[in-house]
Every structure is written in structure tokens, then in C-alpha cells.
Amino acid sequence: MSKRYVMVHDENRCIGCQACSVACRSENGTPESVSRLQVRVEGPFGDAPHLHFKYNRVSCQQCENAPCVTVCPTGAAYVGDDGLVSIKADKCVGCMYCVAACPYKVRFMNPETKAADKCNFCKDTRLARGELPACVTVCPTDALIFGDANDPQSDVAKLINTKATYQEKTHLGTQPRVYRIPTKRGGIQS
């Protein structure tokens, strides 16, 4: 595997405006009732006047050790040559094991295709055309940085090598590839 696509979400820059979730929906034709991507503005936490929000990107974490792939009985969930956790819709039997196994609760059954679905960094659409994922393209405040972490010259490699970042639920051993730069307020530990 030569590539290691990662997404960095800078919570300092994120304003929770949902431009990313709308762009994702437009690009991927996501049905109304489900989502591949949301940024949840949670809080405020703390005691006034020292309050802060948390800007929580909720989407597939592209685990390097993905429970959804391990449990899939048909091989519909697989890790592609690009390292991305992907789905072969025609192999999906709708058993929903992957939905249950995902510790980040970001897999869902697509009501139109009847197959498991989730964020795939716009692999079939924008990445295939050599473009950045839809969410990254539109983000008004440049809070999302995407690229190949195996390329030391890439912005993402530079970022995760120089900035304090954290990933969600690393204790499960999933090795998620969505990195988060914690907001300077609120002291979320990396």
C-alpha cells in the first residue's frame, strides 16, 4: 500500500457551519434520511465566562484496523489498494454486522442501494477525478486538510508531524486516520 490518505480536522478553524455536510450530500447523492458526514457543535462546556464548544466531525475514521472489515461475512467491506475502507455494494447482503461493529457509529444502510454505506473520502467521485474530497473543497475556514501521509511533503504529513493531534477511541486499537487538532480552548487532551 503506497498511499495513506488521512484527514485532519482543525477544531480551532472549524465553525460548525455544515458546508462540509451539504457538499458531501450534493457530491455523493446521499439520501435525505442518512448522512456520511456531520460536524456536531456540542456544548457549551465549562463555567461561564470560560465556556467552549466542541466541533466534532462525525464520519468514517478510515481505521487501519477496521472492525467493520473484520466482521463482514461476504467481503463487501474491504480495504482497497489505496488503503481506504471501502464497500462493494453488490457483495453486501444487508446483515448490518458492520453497522453494529463500527465503534464510531458512522456506518448506515443506504435506503436506496440497500447496501452499507459511509464516507469514503469521495473515492469514487472526486478522488477518481484527481480532486480533493467535497468537504475539503468547500470548507470556508480551511479547517479540513486531506492528503497522503506517506508523502512527507504533503500538508497532512507536515501537520501531523508538527502539531498536537488526537484521534478518537484509539484505545480500541482501530488506528483511525481522521486526526483532530484540539481547540486551544477547553483543553481537550491529545
Next chain:
Amino acid sequence: MIELDRRTFIKGAGAGGATCALATLLPGSLAALEQQPLKAVGKEVASICEMCSTRCPISARVVDGKNVFIGGNKEAKSFGGKVCARGGAGHSLLYDPQRIVNPLRRVGERGEGKWEEITWKQAYQTIAKSLNDIKAKHGAEAVAFSSKSGSLSGHLFHLGKAFGSPNSFTHASTCPGGYVIAAKAIFGTKVKRDLGNSKYIINFGHNLYEGINMSETRGMMKAQMEKNAKLVVFEPRFSVVADKADEWFAIRPGTDLAVALALCHVLIEDNLYDREFIEQHVVGFEAFAEEVKAYTPEWAEGVSDVPAKDIRRIAHEYAAHAPHAVVDFGHRATFTPEEFDMRRALFAANVLIGNIERKGGLYLGKKAKTYNKFAGDKVAPTLGKPGVEGLPKPTAKRIDQVDEQYAMMWSSGGIYQTILDATLEAKPYQLKAWVMSRTNPMQTMTDRARVVESLKKLDFVVCCDVYISETAAYADIILPESTYLERDEEIADKSGKNPAYYVRQRVVETIGQTKPSWQIFKELGEEMGLGQFFPWENMESLQLLQVNRDVTLWNTIKEKGYVSYGKPLMLREPSMVAAFTAKYPNAKPTDEDGTYASAMSFKTPSGKIELSSDKVEKMATGRGVIKYRPVQLKQADELYFIQGKVAVHTNGATHNIPMLANLMSDNGVWIHPLTAGKLGISSGDKIRLSSSVGSEEGTALVTPGIRQDTVFAYMGFGSKNKELARATGKGIHCGNLLPHQTAPVCGMNIHTTGITLAKI
């Protein structure tokens, strides 16, 4: 906190089904047509967004004949090729089954919701006959024309002029008028803020991270993240801007003026102001300095609850970063009847540190004509205008000009809410008809009941819109406008520090029978017998007139969608002036200090910046000098009611758009835990808000992110007509709680009031 309620699948399908059922019953809607694939005009079309008033440059691509992906246009550097949630969701409006795509005539009582489809010809004939009859009986001035200010508003106002009425209005007095009028009084013109280069930003609740203005929002984030700028926010609620700030002060609603004046007090008394700048470029400083002597930080603390020591410290920090520091003069939200002096005081804090035409401060827009003069060369093309001869000059006075103190607002769109006074009280004379285009006073004006009463009383009401908005629900005739994704428009000036142009172009072929409003008003004009005043054939001929038949220029603008010329220029910034003169050999010679400071001119009576104004004094006695006057915004036993913008909706316009309605369809009322506790209210409880004019039912959202004496709700929700099936009845309607009150000089309607709160 920003409630994003994605419906469950079952619920969503149920709601969708109900929506479809209603939409098929609704004549003239898109649902009544057979669904056809979208026909793309080009592979990727550069255009202009219309989901809010910022009008960002966009680039749109049709996906598989059924969808449009809308992104930003990368040619526009300060916009960064970005688009917000509203902009990205534009296609969802395009093929919304509830969109109106055929002209409609009211058949029941006004506002009853009974419609029949008619042809364009029938619509034009009905309108022409009704308006011409009114003109014959009562004079052309008995008809008011109003439009949200914007790209095509000029075409409606042109029709109004051709018809002979002086009464044309934009939404300015319900939204951005306050700062515009204050800027006119001080600088003689609008000014812009260079947030991106600022090192210290003081923000009085200008919610740029939720009410997104792409270029400015990006500028502020750039300043914060890349230039390490400090952001200080004064705001009664913990907004996203407050969250991103280095310091947040939960200021008492409506007291920004006191804090701004106290900042000015410290700047002057502690000798932190730019004396040289004031001497050269400012008049009225002495009178202002004399007045602000009284406004100590200690005094301001008592008014605003912002600690005096912090005001003093912030004034010193701000001055230490001068001139690359700015007090943001804000946008909407008329917190107080003292709006005019509040905005003037914010501008004054900028003038005192001499940040005018300096990086990170305030500057004047530089259109081609000015820019070329400095460059000594034709760097940027200027646009031509179609001259129309013989337009009638109305002899009747405008309905809002009765009081001369509003003279400045008159030229900026007028005092919108006076339409109600003229209709209900014949003040200063009786209005009989109202023609509207893409404006929704039922949401954006105060005292909703009074708007309803006015619309019911008028003889004739016409609305041009994309939906049966709350206001259009009271029209006699509804004219369906094409969405911005189906329209070509005139080339628009988007100049900032250097000249720039851009253009709106259609991305897909028109769906249904809709027309762009420039065409609607031209055709209507012809039907009314005013054809001579519409000498252009179509938008293409207008655009060619604008580019003076320079086809190369025309094609460049259309292909790129956005073109800018020259180098950014701020007249007092030495590095920028140096780069400018290096590039243009014929450039105007600089002053000795290497700037163009002496060439700075202002369109005020004195030609200088007027901190105190004789002109304003003549318009409204006692108001020449910026002054604090106590105001009462609520009764002792009431809570302040304030409102603001959210990132996924625009004022009174987007709440029925499917994608955005799905993201957020309700506005929970923010209540402090202690206040809620006293009233026995918990989050999610049904509550009632009552004010002097109305009462609304809503849902409580208990949060520490609000003052104890204040409640907050995002505006634009709680529509009351059945035609906006997704938006109606969801959340509280802010305009139904706000009383009718107009601020002196700037004519703004006030957006803060007192309410009582009860659990239902």
C-alpha cells in the same frame, strides 16, 4: 448547540409523503410538473450565489442530469474558492417540488391560500390594469415598490420610476442600513474592513462565523490563525464568534454604545489616539472629545456589565496594535433605538487610531475609475450603463421623507416599514398597492400582525418570488421568478482594494414557466404602456452595453466568472503604495512619506472624516455629536429578547429549502439555567414567549451560553402560511414579538424587546 435534527428515516419518509401530497394540491408548484432531467448549460459554469446577500462567486457543475454540485470560484482569491452550507444547497431549491413555477392568482380571501394557475399574459394584464387604475384615481405614488436589495432590484425600481412612483424600498432598514448610514455621516460613503490583515479585532456581536460572509469570515479566521490576531467579543450570548474569541464579555443587550464610547474615552484621555491623523483628516474631533469626557469605563461598567478595568485594558491593547487594529462596525441587528450613534461610535473608535486606509483597518472600495486615476493608466475597464431618456420625475414626496431627519436613509433604500404607516394610517398619504420582488417583510419587519393588517387593507398586492413566502401568501398575483441557477444577469462590480467584476450566469435551463425578474418587469412595463423605458432586448444586449461592446472582455468575464485588475491598494499603507507605483510607471506621485494620504477624499460636506457633523445636526437637532442616551428596551420584570443568524439559513428566505430545512427546521429558545430553574423550565419543554405585540410558542434550550436576563433565538423560523410546508409552524417567529419602533436618523426597525416567559 446548533440543533441539527436529521430526521429518522421513517419520520423523514412520512414528512416527505405529506409534503408531496400538499405540493400536488398546490397549483403552480414544481410538483405539478412531470420530473425531467436537468439540462446543463455548460460543463462547469462560473456564476454568483444568491442564497444570502453576500453573493459569493461560485462554480457549478451538473451531476448526472439530476443534481448540481456547487463550489466556490477559485478566481476570487479572498473567497478562497469556498462556499457555505447555504450556497452548497442551492440546487435543493432548484428542484424543490414546492417551488412555484407558474403564475398564480388568488381566488379566496387574501391570505386564505386558495390559488389558481394563470398564464403570464393574464398575470401581466391583471397587474397592468389594477396599477394603472390606481394611478388614474390616486396617483402613481399610491403604489409602493420593494425588493431585497441586490442584483435585479434595480429592474423593479426602474419599473417603479417609469410608472412614476417615488416610493421604492429595499430591505435596508430591516437589516444593514444602520452601519451604512453611520458610515455616510462620517465618511460620506460606505467603508470596508480589512479583517484579514488585522492584529487586534474588537467585535460587538458581529456574528461572522454564523452569518457567514465568505470573504470576511475567511479574513477573520486568517487573522486569528495565521497572524495571531487577538479577538475580543462583546455579545450577550455565547455564539460561535464568542467561542473563537480570546476574550468574551456577556454584555447587557443594547449597551454596545456605552462600551464603544468608553473605549473612545480611554483612547483620548490616555492620549492613545493618532493626533497627526486627526489633525490632517478629521473635523469635529473637539466636540466629540468634549462629549466623551463623561463616558468613563467606570460609567460604562454600570450600563453594560463589562468590567471597567477590562475596557481600559482593551483600549490600551487596541491602541498598541494601531493602525493594524479594528473595531468591527457590525452588520444587521439593530439592538437599540440608538443604532445610529452606536454605529458611529464604533466607527469613531477606528478613526481615533487612524486605521483608515491602513492594513488591518478600514478602507474605501476602489472601483475602476478611482483606481485608474491613481495608476495614471487604464488598468481596469469601466462599465457602461444603458441611458434611458425621459423617465418621469415624480412630484409626490416619498412616504418616508415626511421627517427630514431620515434624508440619508432615503437614498439608501428608504424606511421600509413606513409602507405600513402609509397603508394603515394614510401617513403622509394613502398607499393603495404594493409590488414586491424577493422580499419577505412578514419575517423581516417587526410587528407581524401589523404587516398582515396592511396587506389585507391594500387594494392590490403583487409578489415575485420562488416560493409562496409568508408575504407572497397575501398577494393577489404571484409571479414565479427563476432561481439564480437559471438566470443570466448584468455584470456586477465587486471591487475591494482593487477593481473586480463578476457575473451571474445560468447553470441549467429553466424549469417550468418561470422567468428572471428583469424580464418579468420589462414585460410587465410593456403591458403597462411603458415600453419606451425598456429599450434593451435581453440580458445579452444589456451586458454588451456594459462592456462597451468589447467582446473579448465580455467573454473573459463570462468564462472566468470573476476578474480582478491591478494590485490591492490602500492609500496610507506605504508597502502597498510602493508596490503600486512600481507596477504603474504613470502612477500619481506619492506624498513625501511614500503614501497617497493627501489624495484621500471623503464625500462629506467638509471633504474630511466628520466625527461630529453639522449636516446631521441640521437633520436632527442635538444629534450632530455622538452621544449616549439611555434607552428602555424592556420592563423590569421582563427578559431581553435578542436574535441572530445561523450558518445554515438566511433571514426570512431559506427555511423551506429541503436540504437546509433538514439540517435545521426549528429554533430552540436559549435560556440560562438559573432563569429556567426559577420558571421550572427544562430543555425540550414547550414554552410561551409574550411581548407587548405578540406571543409565540417554542421549545426551551437551557444553556449557560446566555445571560440570565436574556433569551435568544435564531431568526427566520416559525412561518405561519401553509404553503411553506417544511418551515411553517416550526419554532418561534421573531418578528411577531418585536414592536414597531424606528431608530432616529438611520430609520432602522429595532430588534430587541422585552418578553415574559412561561412553561406551557
